[in-house]
Amino acid sequence: MELIYEKSQAGRRAGRVPNYGLPVPDVPEALARTSPPRLPELAENEIMRHFTNLADRNFGIDTGFYPLGSCTMKYNPRVNERVSKLPGFAHLHPHQEDEGAQGALELMWELQAILAEVAGLPSVTLQPAAGSQGELTGLMVMRAYFNDRGEGDQRDTIITADTAHGTNPASVTMAGYKLEKVATTERGNLDLDDLRAKVNERTAGLMLTNPSTVGLFDEGIAEVADIFHEQGALLYYDGANLNAIVGRSRPGDMGFDIVHYNLHKTFSQPHGGGGPGGGPVAVRADLEPFLPSPQVVKEGDTFRLERDRPKSIGRVRGFAGPFGVFVRSYAYMRAYGPDLQAMSETAVLNANYLLAELKDDYEVAYDRLCMHEFVLSARALKKEYGITALDIAKRLMDYGVHPPTIYFPLVVPEALMIEPTETEPKERLDAFIAVMKTIAREAAENPELLKGAPHTRPVRRLDEVKAAKEPIVRHAFGERVPTGA
């Protein structure tokens, strides 16, 4: 398909801007634009078509099944979009005086209360923009806490699991900590012996996903918490997998001191092809003073943004957080009410059903009941037929299914990480099971079919190596390149 720039023609235009006939002040010559940006020039008609046609080349939850592990691709209710666009929310300026933003502040306050209840921890900041920024915020809070206790220099290490998501180690570095990794047992739990050997007075804390990135609940979590707490270290909970346990188990009760949520996973903020998200962080009471500024506070019946927070780590992004995300996630929570636990129960049921039905056809990474997701391995198919996780992923596309997450977690070779979520009906699960079984057969009978997949998408398999070798990351005006479909 042509790029929008390739459809452009000089002098064409869509939008018109008011012109009030006032004189335009001069810009000092040295500061004035010398050559205009080559933005697209199309009439509105063709802009609408361009993006409609692009949308047709994209797959979303609304298109079909999207079992992308670790991403919790659940249905995104349209009522959440509706309420997020109410003018009182969408057109509220972030510098509006608190008195003129009481509805927004009340909403944030209520959202925090539910988040706190879900985590079992009392204090919440809504500021972080996503899970990763929540991680970084949590680590900064840790540092501030230890600084406050005079242990800031001493505690320089964060421990993560070998199954950890890449953001965890990356956040550790960005927060200025050293990283230490701990092993996972065959059952998928943290290796307690390894842990005991590594946790000491230099340890600032642990970062852990629970259920872990292999979809298993750490059966030794209470001991893990004790090990850290005994050494005066803190536990950070990566909430990416929170969808497994809402109303069934609470990170605070497990012993975690700091928790982030991914509102775009557990609480249905649509991911929009990459974002936005929301990564609130909850902490135990004595860590509250370190949370970012500002914080919503309630005084009598009125709400206020508190900026005078002397021990706070400061501000991690603009304003009070991605407010539009809060509106959607709060709406999602209010549609469930105390039935929120049914959400997690169903997510776990759906995952276990898939696992049960697929484990005869694919190698399972861990032979246990899973939580909200599970990991299959294509190792055997690779050895026997040369069929990789990638080939299976691409072949799924031909059946109208978005592939699962592949090659993650790294501890499982040829990993296929499958997370159906709670909003899928049994029919979709059964259809997926049938397709996966078909593909397993195809791998044996017709491996070339898989190697050449996908066959039905607007493009065939794309060369990612080439893209990275000679990066073309913007349109080269004038030089035409061959276009697909």
Place this chain on the structure above:
Amino acid sequence: MELIYEKSQAGRRAGRVPNYGLPVPDVPEALARTSPPRLPELAENEIMRHFTNLADRNFGIDTGFYPLGSCTMKYNPRVNERVSKLPGFAHLHPHQEDEGAQGALELMWELQAILAEVAGLPSVTLQPAAGSQGELTGLMVMRAYFNDRGEGDQRDTIITADTAHGTNPASVTMAGYKLEKVATTERGNLDLDDLRAKVNERTAGLMLTNPSTVGLFDEGIAEVADIFHEQGALLYYDGANLNAIVGRSRPGDMGFDIVHYNLHKTFSQPHGGGGPGGGPVAVRADLEPFLPSPQVVKEGDTFRLERDRPKSIGRVRGFAGPFGVFVRSYAYMRAYGPDLQAMSETAVLNANYLLAELKDDYEVAYDRLCMHEFVLSARALKKEYGITALDIAKRLMDYGVHPPTIYFPLVVPEALMIEPTETEPKERLDAFIAVMKTIAREAAENPELLKGAPHTRPVRRLDEVKAAKEPIVRHAFGERVPTGA
């Protein structure tokens, strides 16, 4: 694709309705529902997917070029949707007191003023729901006018052109008139001699589209008007082709006494896969008393719905008309302002460009400059290769173009009626020209390709005869039928 009923499962549900815990009064047993309607039972997730997938099987202006003659498929600006959904419009109850509906009434008043200016006739009713209902309304006004003059019984005949759209004769019958047809000359004008022979004291009026359904302006329109007016008869203007002449010629100036507009054609109300539309009617001053009730009137600075209209034909539909349509069309007009004429000029330019570029490859019905649309004939292709207008239409689908109107007007054999509209860029026109030339070649070289077309749509060519012979017009629960794609 499965029907939504085929995806249904007992006990599943999407929406929830408030339940306030109040006692539910009893319904007398004889009036109570005995067996529940078999409505679909799906979760919201799958409803959204069902209609998303259905949308993917449908083609709109947003998808691509849609040169459906007589339908004026121009771009539908999204700002019109935005303003039509403002709560002050969308949630206004039609029985709201006039004092609480001043904005709506003002909008209708302003819309009427522009419509009047465009038609060159002073009085407008917005009530009719579509062009066809506008026609019927206009004929009822005629009848009321003649009744008022005591000529009601005498004048029992309406004359239409042989090129007339089917709605014209159908409206004539529904209005209780007899129909007489007048011939068209080789140049596409009304045959004045034929007309003079047929117009007499029994004639109530003429219904005419100008430019006509073959896309040509009637060069003798002034004489036509004289012939009718001399006999005391009235002229009705079918405004389906108004997009050709806005700001360039006015029906009132041509001598028409009654005019309807198709807001869903000329003024961009999206057609929504079949409707809604809007069919306002304008009349000359002395016909105003006969227009439907209610009418918007202005008194000082306030607006009011006038219901006390003793000579009115009465009400032709509910309330004051399809108000949401008025909002969109008025917004469309205000985006152009006095430049509205550029809309028609460009529509005519685009059509003539296509005609000029295609007339060597296809037989043209009339060798003249056209207005906003033109008619090609596949007669020669049919004779030589057995390729019909239908085959060409189906083959266009394979090239991602919506087919033109075919087999209309009836006076042209194997007609292809092409209306590009003003919103198309030259690139789209050029692409269409290229495709049409390719198809002309294919007709000669590979007629089977056309006979078997379309090849790329979700279904292949459909059997319309079978559908009419054994009509299946609703789902037969329980009996499965073979499903497509």
Place this chain on the structure above:
Amino acid sequence: MTAGYLSLTEQDRDEMLAAIGVSSIDDLFEQVPEPVRFAGELNVPPALSESELVRYFEELAAKNVHTGVELSFLGAGIYDHYVPAIVDAILQRGEFLTAYTPYQPEMSQGVLQAIFEYQTAICELTGMDVSNASGYDGFTVAADACFIAKHATGRTKIVLAETLNPQVREVVKTYAPGFGLEVVEVGHIDGVTDPERIAAAAEGAAAVIFPQPNFFGCLEDAPALAAAAREAGALAVAHVDLTSLGILEAPGAYGCDMAIGEGQSVGNSQSYGGPHYGFLAARTDFIRRMPGRIVGQTTDLDGDRGFVLTLQTREQHIRREKATSNMTTNQTLLALGGLVTLAWLGPQGLRELGETCMSLAGYAKERIALPVAFEQPFFKEVAFRTPRPARDVVRDARAMGVHPGYCLGRDYEGMDDVILVALTEKRTPADVDRLADVLEEVCA
């Protein structure tokens, strides 16, 4: 380039004129005879850029007092039921929004299948065999029904219950002369229609049209009315509210020949009266007399299922002056809104919706300290007698932010003191309390 939504550049225009072989736009309009050319500039208000346009429309909209600004109990044919958010999300998809009538079925399977599903839902709700793809609204479908009845029976009298929406009756009377029909109205007794009176009026009639529930909110003895009509050889036509059909019997189940009505209450916003959709369903006998579009199932070249517009020999583009109707454009998009809403509600939701409305109406009847106008079983509307003229009550209540409802005196003699209060599921018991308090105050 000028204002608006045009796509041609100067250069495009010049190239195109050259290709046509003319030198200016004016040349293209040469075929318009000089005397009927319009030379001036249109005298219309100036062009607005998009942001100015939005601001202007916002200002206009702000001059309206909509449901949401005012606590409103207006109904009387159009209702403030909740339209689920998915409706708009689906209807705003360009493939639906910007498509024409599906003349080319291979390009339009989405719309065609959706209409087929809509027809099925209407048949299920009404207990009928066939539904068209929609009529203009719940008013014109009554005229359509008369046209069918005339041709089916060869008779020329139409009987309307006076409890039928007054605007429905007005529309029928507007159409009647052209159809060659005479209209007879049958008055009510204590808010409902007497089957015996109907039986008498139905003699020699083509059709009897009666409402269920009726315009006063009361439940008619619909089975008896239908029987009275049919015994006289007239077609029995019920004008029904879709939201009632989870609770009230389907017209097909008590012998009606047709069921018609306004679809707005399921899936459309009030929008000051339109656009909405009218539904028209009938027994199979009348399938070839139906007006408007009908979608039918068929197969493609491979034998796979598909959908097409069917029975087109009924329609104007083929039958012309002998057509069953002149209708082309209908209300497909609005009907699609109905289908989506019905799917969202499902059978259980529809029943619950009716129960909630009824329960609120019952609560209003109990809570409001005014006598009811008619002591009859009701659905979602209740008529109350006011001690002062109803118009004054409305005016004074509105000044307190509550619109108590529709003044029946607008249409019915002797009802200047009757106010019709509509209860949808969007009103709460607390809202009813507020209404009751305000009415008490303004009626004192």
Place this chain on the structure above:
Amino acid sequence: MTAGYLSLTEQDRDEMLAAIGVSSIDDLFEQVPEPVRFAGELNVPPALSESELVRYFEELAAKNVHTGVELSFLGAGIYDHYVPAIVDAILQRGEFLTAYTPYQPEMSQGVLQAIFEYQTAICELTGMDVSNASGYDGFTVAADACFIAKHATGRTKIVLAETLNPQVREVVKTYAPGFGLEVVEVGHIDGVTDPERIAAAAEGAAAVIFPQPNFFGCLEDAPALAAAAREAGALAVAHVDLTSLGILEAPGAYGCDMAIGEGQSVGNSQSYGGPHYGFLAARTDFIRRMPGRIVGQTTDLDGDRGFVLTLQTREQHIRREKATSNMTTNQTLLALGGLVTLAWLGPQGLRELGETCMSLAGYAKERIALPVAFEQPFFKEVAFRTPRPARDVVRDARAMGVHPGYCLGRDYEGMDDVILVALTEKRTPADVDRLADVLEEVCA
């Protein structure tokens, strides 16, 4: 079935439990050790049906005073520019709205191509070679730029102009300790930054970040600031407003190494501060140090063009603790809103937008009877000195329905009497007149 959005029926559940080989949901949670199970019911507010939910949210929203209720001149980083209607129409399409990050390119060509087009637009506007797919907002991208600069230069000092948005400076300071960076701020002289002071501070610095236009609305001598930075071997980073770039020079054209900023003003609603998108563009030299997603062009098996996420060896899922950033989720949908808006404006519209804003700012300067705080060339904001504390002026003006702007005293000492007035194209000359009149009244 319970509340919410679940799809399983009782029967489904039973069949699935049987297939798994357990007898209850509780069995599935056996792996959660008993002591950490949560046994109770969550103490959260009750479930709401959709219509109740909407009403509740409408009530909350009504407690906010948004632009549109109040005539507002608030800016200071977030602006009330017009967002064209097509933006929402496109962003609400489920294929965009409900997709994840395009890890599987063959499923995601739509999003990938759109990001590629976005990257191109940002490069064009800023005069840079490479843009990422978006950062969280216009605040965090400054921290990202520092991280790049640190690794590119091996230096640990960051220089910030004090005229840079205070919240940008706060965010940099929050991140700095973790990055091992020290932050130095350079004060302004008469509302703008002195290049010589920058030159002095830039010695040994990794980067200098300065705004154009600055937080006071004034135009900086940006080329001189960039030169001062570069001469000292520091990277020159301009923090710019996209709406100015039809009028003001592209940072790339005056030697900047990076250009960053808040994208909200192009294509996003204000939304109480988010979600919006931050943009980050740089010279090619820094491509492998960029944080976040980057889309690149490639070919498929047939040699046809396609797009993929590229240079992933920078990223956390591959490089883990050595990654250029921890970012995964970004702001793609908001950036897409930016792209659509930029395409809608085109080069001419963008220039006109800047001109209209500037002309209104000029008019405000002339019309408002208050002294300007800084006599400098400006873009769309002007700072005025008030005779009373600015906070009081704001309070009193708001009581009259006008929000006159941002109190600079919130961030700058000695500016308690300065108010920053923002002019977007949505304000009219008449609006400015009203502001002027209200200010005159409340300042008297």
